[in-house]
Amino acid sequence: MSTILVVADHLEGVLKNATLPTVGFAKAAAAISGSTVVGLVLGSGADGVAETFAKYVDRVIYIDDSAYANYLAEAYAPAVAAVAKEVGAVIVAGASTTTGKDYLPRAAARLDAGFVSDVIAVFEHDGAPAYKRPIWAGNLIERVASSADVTVVTVRTTNFEAAPATAGGKVEKRTGGASKSGAAEFVSFEQVKSDRPALTDASVVVSGGRGLKSAEAFGIIEDLADTLGGAVGASRAAVDSGYAPNDWQVGQTGKIVAPNLYIAVAISGAIQHLAGMKGSKTIVAINKNGEEPIFQVADYGLVADAFAAVPDLTSKIKASK
Amino acid sequence: MKVLCTVKRIIDPDVKAKLTASGALDTGNVDYKLNPFDEYGIEEAVRLKEKGVASEVVVLCVGSSDAEKEIRTALAMGADRGILVKVDDPYEGLDMLGVARLLAEVIKKEAPQVVIMGKLSVDTEGNTVGQMLAELLGWGQATFAYKLDIEGNSAVVGREVDGGTASVKVSLPAIVTADLRLNEPRYATLPGIMKAKKKPLDTIDASDLDADIEQKVTTLGYELPPARKAGEFVADVDTLFNKLKSEAKVI
Numbered sequence: 001m002s003t004i005l006v007v008a009d010h011l012e013g014v015l016k017n018a019t020l021p022t023v024g025f026a027k028a029a030a031a032i033s034g035s036t037v038v039g040l041v042l043g044s045g046a047d048g049v050a051e052t053f054a055k056y057v058d059r060v061i062y063i064d065d066s067a068y069a070n071y072l073a074e075a076y077a078p079a080v081a082a083v084a085k086e087v088g089a090v091i092v093a094g095a096s097t098t099t100g101k102d103y104l105p106r107a108a109a110r111l112d113a114g115f116v117s118d119v120i121a122v123f124e125h126d127g128a129p130a131y132k133r134p135i136w137a138g139n140l141i142e143r144v145a146s147s148a149d150v151t152v153v154t155v156r157t158t159n160f161e162a163a164p165a166t167a168g169g170k171v172e173k174r175t176g177g178a179s180k181s182g183a184a185e186f187v188s189f190e191q192v193k194s195d196r197p198a199l200t201d202a203s204v205v206v207s208g209g210r211g212l213k214s215a216e217a218f219g220i221i222e223d224l225a226d227t228l229g230g231a232v233g234a235s236r237a238a239v240d241s242g243y244a245p246n247d248w249q250v251g252q253t254g255k256i257v258a259p260n261l262y263i264a265v266a267i268s269g270a271i272q273h274l275a276g277m278k279g280s281k282t283i284v285a286i287n288k289n290g291e292e293p294i295f296q297v298a299d300y301g302l303v304a305d306a307f308a309a310v311p312d313l314t315s316k317i318k319a320s321k
Numbered sequence: 322m323k324v325l326c327t328v329k330r331i332i333d334p335d336v337k338a339k340l341t342a343s344g345a346l347d348t349g350n351v352d353y354k355l356n357p358f359d360e361y362g363i364e365e366a367v368r369l370k371e372k373g374v375a376s377e378v379v380v381l382c383v384g385s386s387d388a389e390k391e392i393r394t395a396l397a398m399g400a401d402r403g404i405l406v407k408v409d410d411p412y413e414g415l416d417m418l419g420v421a422r423l424l425a426e427v428i429k430k431e432a433p434q435v436v437i438m439g440k441l442s443v444d445t446e447g448n449t450v451g452q453m454l455a456e457l458l459g460w461g462q463a464t465f466a467y468k469l470d471i472e473g474n475s476a477v478v479g480r481e482v483d484g485g486t487a488s489v490k491v492s493l494p495a496i497v498t499a500d501l502r503l504n505e506p507r508y509a510t511l512p513g514i515m516k517a518k519k520k521p522l523d524t525i526d527a528s529d530l531d532a533d534i535e536q537k538v539t540t541l542g543y544e545l546p547p548a549r550k551a552g553e554f555v556a557d558v559d560t561l562f563n564k565l566k567s568e569a570k571v572i
Contacts, residue, residue, distance in 0.1 A: 101452075247483075
């Protein structure tokens with residue numbers, strides 16, 4: 001029986017939520033190829049991550065090595081390629097996070113594999129899994145097939161359901177053996193700490209655009225987001241103007257989000273921004289110019305000044321709770 | 322030191338995508354341009370030259386002969402010479418590993434100290450070629466760069482990553498892929514454009530390179546994304562609140 005290998009995304013001893021929709025993808029692909037799903041955790045002291053991950057897949061290979069304590073593509077790619085060969089993987093999948101996008105293409109080159117990025121759907125073609133992926137800032141969907149023995153994919157996690165926990169598999173722990181290339185070394189990771197949910201996990205996202213005209217004005221966005229228990233996003237224009245940190249950027253080159261409710265405030269709706277949020281279930285646009293393209297994707301459009309409308313909406317929601 | 326930048330001629334994604342009756346890409350009314358992310362790479366390389374860190378900036382492109390225009394744009398921004406690896410149609414018969422292999426063959430011969438390229442091309446949105454190239458060459462990689470400091474035989478690169486920012490130190494030679502906030506690319510000036518016309522541009526036929534570019538990933542077809550149902554304008558905040566509460570049931 002062939003194998004689909006899913007590589008875990010984890011940080012500080014916690015399996016990241018992005019991993020579960022990736023398993024969801026793998027199970028959908030496995031139903032087509034008749035494969036088992038094997039998990040891979042590369043970490044240092046990440047036993048808890050491996051135990052959690054094992055609830056969702058048939059078995060987990062956990063390689064514990066200090067070389068994986070701080071993420072580096074040069075350490076991850078050879079390990080992923082070696083395990084893929086060992087288990088006879090036909091597909092190697094990881095979440096389309098900045099980590100997955102970093103090491104998976106490198107692993108693919110090492111495996112002489114086919115590579116498909118940002119998979120949003122898997123379907124059967126000639127008896128094997130084939131893939132859909134967005135191109136052209138989400139204006140077009142490409143259907144692709146891979147003829148390679150092994151295909152490496154990154155999975156757009158907003159497009160797949162999180163896999164449910166099952167009886168679960170065993171963890172096979174190994175120690176050491178990481179290859180040290182010396183070509184790169186980790187310097188630092190500056191994490192933006194926040195009490196809010198992560199943008200890509202939140203069920204509500206409130207985003208602000210350049211129309212807010214200052215970083216201070218983002219306060220009204222944050223108040224509304226906090227009232228709804230949501231995350232705060234921003235357009236590229238707002239980030240470029242210094243009103244919001246880059247980690248808040250929603251769009252083609254930022255985060256791809258698909259919450260239940262997306263509220264775009266003072267955002268014009270450039271094609272790059274729409275690419276990052278048009279999969280949201282309900283979209284609200286608040287902008288004082290009714291001609292802006294954001295209104296073309298909005299379920300509810302309100303032509304109004306953000307500085308009056310947003311605090312008003314926030315207080316109404318607060319009063320109703 | 323020598324800096325090499327890769328560039329791509331892309332279909333402008335700001336032009337609305339259309340499909341032909343048979344479902345193929347309708348290229349009748351599209352515009353082409355230099356991939357914006359590659360402009361960040363060129364800008365960074367030209368700045369390294371202006372600072373005296375780089376001695377030469379080479380531009381490398383896999384494309385059809387039409388891509389000479391985009392190479393000249395890069396030369397007009399300040400790069401010194403161009404190399405075109407010529408294929409009939411880069412959108413047909415080439416996958417990303419194939420592109421990386423072609424680039425790797427030329428880079429081995431050119432032996433630059435650093436390759437700076439866009440993190441992705443905004444047409445096909447792979448975000449893969451730099452990483453593949455690093456593996457094929459056995460070099461270190463620093464992707465999604467917002468800050469690049471060359472320090473002797475290594476580079477310290479600030480990276481835009483999920484949850485914050487990261488910093489990595491790579492030994493040279495290395496691959497750096499540029500993110501949005503690396504710099505603000507300059508516009509080519511008229512004298513720059515005039516000078517660019519006289520700068521050397523060599524063409525190599527892809528088939529003359531010793532690269533296995535057999536296609537593994539093929540396009541089966543295209544489809545338009547599902548359209549969102551038409552929305553409505555609401556008169557005021559009260560109406561919006563009531564709709565969100567009673568109709569959409571999201572608050």
